[in-house]
Amino acid sequence: MTAQSPETSESPETPDPKTDDALVSVRGLKVHFPIRGGAFLSRTTGYVYAVDGVDLEIKRGTTLGLVGESGCGKSTLGRAILRLVPVTEGSVWVDGVDVATLKGEDLRRERQNMQMVFQDPLASLNPRQSIETILTEPLREHGIEYNRETRVRELLEKVGLPASAARKYPHEFSGGQRQRIGIARAIAMEPAFVIADEPVSALDVSIQAQVLNLLEELQDDLGLTYLVIAHDLAVVRHVSDEVAVMYLGGIVEHADSDELYNEPMHPYTKALMSAVPVPDPVVEETRERILLTGDLPSPANPPNGCRFHTRCPFRQETRCDTERPELRELRAGHRVACHWAEEIEAGKITAREVTAADAALSFEPQVQVQES
Amino acid sequence: MTVTADFVDSSTPATETTRRGALNDDGTLLSVRDLAVTFGVRGQKEVRAVDEVSFDIRPGEHIGLVGESGSGKSVTSLAIMGLLPKRGVRTSGEVRYNDENILGWPPRKMSGIRGRDIAMVFQDPMTSLNPVVPIGIQITEVLRRHFELSKKDASARAGDLLVRVGIPDPKRRLGEYPHQLSGGMRQRMLIAIALACEPRLLIADEPTTALDVTIQAQILELLKELVADTGAALLMITHDLGVVAGLCDKVNVMYSGRIVESATRRVLFGNPRHPYTGGLLESVPRLDSPRGAPLKPIPGSPTNVLPWTRGCAFAPRCGNAVERCATDPPELRPDGDRELRCHNPLSADQRTEAVTP
Numbered sequence: 001m002t003a004q005s006p007e008t009s010e011s012p013e014t015p016d017p018k019t020d021d022a023l024v025s026v027r028g029l030k031v032h033f034p035i036r037g038g039a040f041l042s043r044t045t046g047y048v049y050a051v052d053g054v055d056l057e058i059k060r061g062t063t064l065g066l067v068g069e070s071g072c073g074k075s076t077l078g079r080a081i082l083r084l085v086p087v088t089e090g091s092v093w094v095d096g097v098d099v100a101t102l103k104g105e106d107l108r109r110e111r112q113n114m115q116m117v118f119q120d121p122l123a124s125l126n127p128r129q130s131i132e133t134i135l136t137e138p139l140r141e142h143g144i145e146y147n148r149e150t151r152v153r154e155l156l157e158k159v160g161l162p163a164s165a166a167r168k169y170p171h172e173f174s175g176g177q178r179q180r181i182g183i184a185r186a187i188a189m190e191p192a193f194v195i196a197d198e199p200v201s202a203l204d205v206s207i208q209a210q211v212l213n214l215l216e217e218l219q220d221d222l223g224l225t226y227l228v229i230a231h232d233l234a235v236v237r238h239v240s241d242e243v244a245v246m247y248l249g250g251i252v253e254h255a256d257s258d259e260l261y262n263e264p265m266h267p268y269t270k271a272l273m274s275a276v277p278v279p280d281p282v283v284e285e286t287r288e289r290i291l292l293t294g295d296l297p298s299p300a301n302p303p304n305g306c307r308f309h310t311r312c313p314f315r316q317e318t319r320c321d322t323e324r325p326e327l328r329e330l331r332a333g334h335r336v337a338c339h340w341a342e343e344i345e346a347g348k349i350t351a352r353e354v355t356a357a358d359a360a361l362s363f364e365p366q367v368q369v370q371e372s
Numbered sequence: 373m374t375v376t377a378d379f380v381d382s383s384t385p386a387t388e389t390t391r392r393g394a395l396n397d398d399g400t401l402l403s404v405r406d407l408a409v410t411f412g413v414r415g416q417k418e419v420r421a422v423d424e425v426s427f428d429i430r431p432g433e434h435i436g437l438v439g440e441s442g443s444g445k446s447v448t449s450l451a452i453m454g455l456l457p458k459r460g461v462r463t464s465g466e467v468r469y470n471d472e473n474i475l476g477w478p479p480r481k482m483s484g485i486r487g488r489d490i491a492m493v494f495q496d497p498m499t500s501l502n503p504v505v506p507i508g509i510q511i512t513e514v515l516r517r518h519f520e521l522s523k524k525d526a527s528a529r530a531g532d533l534l535v536r537v538g539i540p541d542p543k544r545r546l547g548e549y550p551h552q553l554s555g556g557m558r559q560r561m562l563i564a565i566a567l568a569c570e571p572r573l574l575i576a577d578e579p580t581t582a583l584d585v586t587i588q589a590q591i592l593e594l595l596k597e598l599v600a601d602t603g604a605a606l607l608m609i610t611h612d613l614g615v616v617a618g619l620c621d622k623v624n625v626m627y628s629g630r631i632v633e634s635a636t637r638r639v640l641f642g643n644p645r646h647p648y649t650g651g652l653l654e655s656v657p658r659l660d661s662p663r664g665a666p667l668k669p670i671p672g673s674p675t676n677v678l679p680w681t682r683g684c685a686f687a688p689r690c691g692n693a694v695e696r697c698a699t700d701p702p703e704l705r706p707d708g709d710r711e712l713r714c715h716n717p718l719s720a721d722q723r724t725e726a727v728t729p
């Protein structure tokens with residue numbers, strides 16, 4: 001039983017899989033986790049608004065990157081698309097099927113088509129199963145015929161591991177190799193859609209590139225569609241065709257990868273981009289850095305109006321704290337959830353500048369623009 | 373073989389901060405010479421985690437120690453602080469401070485320096501704060517230990533410190549427990565504790581790895597500011613080349629327990645000569661590089677090493693490896709504007725390839 005949302009909205013329209021080039025289409029998705037309290041923990045005292053009204057589309061054969069800070073709901077969104085957490089409201093269309101309403105056997109069968117690569121490769125592989133068992137378990141589970149001699153070798157070859165790996169166990173591999181096994185398991189079902197949740201953040205820097213390149217090769221070979229969830233903007237930019245930026249349960253900006261990185265329009269995206277350190281002293285010394293003060297507010301008690309207004313350096317007197325901005329298409333394919341995006345873009349509104357001492361003493365959201 | 377800081381930017385203040393204690397004879401604040409740390413487990417082969425590590429830290433200077441997990445960077449910092457376990461560990465070499473070798477000092481003697489002259493910020497703020505002790509006590513503890521302040525004075529000072537690290541409403545916060553704070557706040561607390569006694573050297577071991585990017589930017593900015601205010605020197609230990617690029621005067625790159633390249637940051641990032649440094653820079657996706665430019669990964673994994681006693685540890689993964697690399701261990705030698713441990717460094721055209729994004 002899924003939790004009932006305190007809010008309701010109209011039922012979303014049904015996309016037509018024949019004409020739509022989107023493989024995955026998410027409409028008005030909400031995932032609210034009830035907070036239980038009271039003497040027998042049976043009373044619901046509130047909700048954690050982990051995902052609160054998300055619309056997304058992923059075109060066939062492309063990669064959508066989803067970035068955001070920890071606690072913004074990006075992993076919950078990914079898990080909700082695969083129905084690994086209960087969906088409160090909204091619909092998720094994967095290859096013409098509304099996954100959000102499926103149950104039992106139908107859902108289990110639909111899962112063949114969508115697979116996941118997890119963050120921690122050691123925790124997501126059973127330590128007592130050999131690699132061969134790990135790779136063939138999903139095939140057996142779904143009753144798919146396979147050639148015992150060749151299938152495992154084929155899979156291992158695809159992810160760049162020797163055939164001898166089949167008889168080994170997860171602990172015998174390094175982190176990067178384990179992640180390759182996780183990827184091999186995901187593609188064993190020949191899915192159309194793969195979600196990779198932080199696929200490289202647990203790996204050493206020199207290994208990350210190997211895994212990213214592998215994901216890209218597999219996409220070219222197998223025509224996969226990816227949703228890559230990560231907190232590292234550089235990684236997301238590298239692998240994605242389109243990027244969606246998430247803040248506190250909602251998408252604040254969604255655009256083509258190059259467009260987003262060249263011209264971020266939402267204040268949060270701007271701050272996020274300026275915060276990423278670049279391994280180049282010349283760039284580091286010249287660029288302008290927008291510092292946000294404070295932390296992500298609690299998703300159990302999100303701010304009214306724009307979720308970002310408590311930390312936003314561009315906040316205005318009106319609208320920001322009362323009205324939640326819609327995701328508006330300001331340019332072709334570039335959607336932004338900000339009331340003042342045009343004015344900020346035109347330079348009519350500038351970021352407030354505060355000294356470090358003020359920032360330390362006050363609860364108010366402030367920004368410190370500094371050039372070194 | 374030693375690394376001397378004779379190519380340090382002349383802009384760094386080399387004369388100041390004699391306000392407390394003396395410097396070493398050669399004008400350095402802390403000087404590490406041929407540090408080696410060996411871990412032994414009975415019945416198993418010994419592991420040499422750190423070997424031949426030498427570097428200098430001058431007053432006010434920011435030094436970076438970069439490497440992947442297992443490269444020995446954290447063990448180096450623990451050895452300097454005297455925090456390695458007593459059993460099963462052998463250390464050799466020198467850590468000179470105040471013209472004395474503090475390596476292997478007894479704990480009682482070491483605790484006079486630790487926290488007061490040399491302080492440390494750890495990676496994980498949740499595990500390095502005591503979860504059952506209010507934050508106020510954890511900050512005043514270090515103040516009272518070193519300055520013999522009264523409880524009242526100490527907590528007044530702790531309040532000031534919290535304001536300085538950007539924590540609003542210090543009175544309330546001092547009575548709170550670590551779990552009541554967010555990750556960024558906890559890291560600020562740790563920095564407050566580390567800077568409470570205005571140390572001469574702050575060792576920051578991956579201080580931002582557990583944090584989000586926007587919080588990371590806040591913390592790095594704060595560290596930079598506070599270190600500049602107090603005139604402390606900074607030893608920054610990280611795996612993130614981006615963090616080092618914006619912060620450190622000089623960078624030491626470690627691989628498998630030894631320093632393989634050491635230079636000022638502009639030289640190092642503009643012109644990496646060790647194949648490992650170059651490989652690292654090329655394999656990291658950059659925010660400002662054009663999309664679709666393929667990453668050139670370093671093949672193999674960091675566990676795939678040759679023992680330094682036999683040859684170059686990086687040789688099995690190195691694209692530039694020559695026959696000598698597997699048989700003859702390279703030495704750390706001065707090479708123009710840097711120190712380098714390599715038989716066949718990247719050539720000029722390989723380097724231009726590496727720097728053009």
